[in-house]
Amino acid sequence: MRSQLSFSDEDQSELLKTAAWWWRTLPEFDENGRFKEDISSGGLSPRLKLLREMQRLAFISMEGLDLLRHKLTSYQAGDLWVPVGGIKKTDMDIPAVITLLLVGLTGSGKSSLVNFMYSVLGRSGLIPFAQTSSQPTKFTTMLLEEHNVLRSKKNGFCVYDTRGLDCHRMDEGMEDVWSWMSDGVRHNQPCCRGSDDDREMMEYSMAGRCANKYCKRRVNCVLVVADMEEAFKDFSSGDLKHVEAIKMIFHSPSIRRSNEKPMLILTHGDILTAEERVETRLKLCESLGISETTGAYDIACLSESGIPAEEGDPVSAFALTEAVYRSLLQSDRTHLPKRKFKDWVLAFASWVLCCFSSFFAMLANFFSRFGGNNKRHRLKIS
Known part of the structure; x- marks a missing residue:
């Protein structure tokens, strides 16, 4: 899908003036638009990685663009x-x-x-x-x-x-x-x-x-x-x-x-x-x-x-x-599975249990406060 574009020296000089190949005016490139540094050894800096990415985009042929x-x-x-996980589409x-x-x-x-x-x-x-x-x-x-x-x-x-x-x-x-x-x-x-x-x-x-x-x-x-x-x-x-x-x-x-x-x-x-x-x-x-x-x-x-x-x-x-x-x-890749009837039943059951637990927690809080007030009242009387 990707093939390098071949340009003559005259076309290359014209391309350097356009906005499409703006990065080739950097010191890392020579007059032919090629890297001066040896990038085959690995360990590239973020700057060179970015310039290589720009080169990759420039080397995309029109056939590759039309295909995408x-x-x-x-x-x-x-x-x-x-x-994934045996789930069907x-x-x-x-x-x-x-x-x-x-x-x-x-x-x-x-x-x-x-x-x-x-x-x-x-x-x-x-x-x-x-x-x-x-x-x-x-x-x-x-x-x-x-x-x-x-x-x-x-x-x-x-x-x-x-x-x-x-x-x-x-x-x-x-x-x-x-x-x-x-x-x-x-x-x-x-x-x-x-x-x-x-x-x-x-x-x-x-x-x-x-x-x-x-x-x-x-x-x-x-x-x-x-x-x-x-x-x-x-x-x-x-x-x-x-x-x-x-x-x-x-x-x-x-x-x-x-x-x-x-x-x-x-x-x-x-x-x-x-x-x-x-x-x-x-x-x-x-x-x-x-x-x-x-x-x-x-x-x-x-x-x-x-x-x-x-x-x-x-x-x-x-x-x-x-x-x-x-x-x-x-x-x-971020789509979720559909909710089936069993999932809705489990969601409803969990909601009911949460309501019951909240109700009993409210009762426990109420009676604990009432019991504390009654205890302080008895202490005052004694």
Whole structure:
């Protein structure tokens, strides 16, 4: 599936100028885009591991990208499930549609990432691109949006774009995350918070009344979206408010309960240099405690002028496709078995026993207090 791309010297010099091969401008590479260090001896540093991962993505042929895209097009929920413990696939509680939830700070690039998904995965038909926060309408940042980025009847996953979290009001944002993970999500579901104006909250509530007619979906995998440029500014200034907010989201108990390893997507444009991008990714992965190669994907969603990126960037295109595929693979491995009649009987019996034990514990506490008061009364009389 993977074959190295062969370029002439003229083409290679042109590729070094593009955003797709930005890391080849680092000192570890020569003028031909090859490693200077001897990496055959092993014991690679995290920096070289990251550069090798970028090289791997660059060496993916278009046939490999089309093959992985075809797998996503024909994917149905549960296709990547692996039988364990003698349990059959028919005994598993697999939803009809796998739900991927995008969570991140305000302006982290969630809507731009959805647009890039449409560019890479949505190959035909009318494509309803997501509206970014820079556009005049404001309902897109306040209502949950369900996106079916692949126009296929066989496809079985959707992506939810959510309202961004404010790093100065993380308590309100984490309450929304807990609600999404525990109660599920709906299309056009309002995301009102206490810091919003009463008039805006009324408008968003009226606009979200039609959300009840849409199906409520259980979140299967979370993709934490972070802006690499904001993280770089934090590491440069020493004020780690954005990094700490990302860490709070990534290690949220509600997310960890359903996803042991949420995916980290780093969005960026063309402002940072290759050295700055590599160092920022390494520092951010170290602060989150994840692998610098398999735990995060950096994807160029916007160009320097703020225009959404096109599919012409093969590295970002395959990184996005692989991230979605890995999210579906992780989701299919977290399905639970269906509850049978015997399970419901045992759950009801345990609930009844818990009620009896709570009742007798209350009686014991009451009579112990009554007996203690009676004893003190007798002492006073004597």
